[in-house]
Amino acid sequence: MRGRPSHVPISKESILMRLNKSAILFVGVVIAASMTTGPATASADVPGDVLRIVEVGTDAMGADSYANRNREFVKFQNVSDGPIDVANVLVEDNWAHAKTVKGDAHTCNTYKIVDLPDNGTTVIAKGEYVTVFNGSRLGGDRKINGSEYQLFADSDTDCGTAGQFFNNNNDTAWVTKANGDVLSSYSWDHNGGYVFKP
Structure with a gap:
């Protein structure tokens, strides 16, 4: 042995x-x-009170058209005490959110954050904003005022009226994790508001 x-x-x-x-x-x-x-990343373990919707455009003035899609938007802010990774965070309406929660995610009426302009990461600092517009912009996504990322979904015209997917009179804007867990939301039940600041 x-x-x-x-x-x-x-x-x-x-x-x-x-x-x-x-x-x-x-x-x-x-x-x-x-x-x-x-x-911790927003798509994994970030609690729901660190990203907050601060402004929503729901109803472009005049008839919905391809040209005024950017009058529909969702703006949210990092209200935590530190940086937040927003990789794979979704911006959705009620229809798309219901599909995401069921595990039947759809590309219509949904925008997924995969990168940020002039950043090199998907991390936003304390106090910074992300605004997701339904339309497009010549030159694409951008960062303005040193603290706001503007992202353009270029939403599919087959998915809504001229690519505008929020209902004017009754809908909810959702900011969620990839699995549908809610980070922030804002609902409305009346017409003619155009821009809401919760």
Whole structure:
């Protein structure tokens, strides 16, 4: 039989050395795990009160047209005490949100955040805003005033009236995680508001 003979006693120093090595190994594993774990992301563990809808455009003046799709928009703000990763956060209406919750996500009436202009990440700082417009813009997405990301969904004209997917008189704007968990929402039940500031 190989190994240490059973009749040789183990010294206190040997036991302490083994315990110290085990403790050092454990601390190393804990530190390594903490270094590989990034900040909580909105698509994973961010609680629902850190992103807040602050403005919603629901009803473009005049007849709905391809040209005035940007009168429909949702603007939300990071109201937490630190940066938030908004990767895969969705902006939806009632119809799309119901499908997302059922696990039957649809591309219509939904905008998924996959990047931010002039950022290099999908992380927004404390106090920064993201505005998602239903239409498009020559030059694409942009950052303005140093604190607001403007994203343009270029929503499909087959999905709503000329690509405008919010109902004028009764709907909800949702900002959710990828699985439909709600981060913020704003509902309206009357016509003619055009822009609401909750």
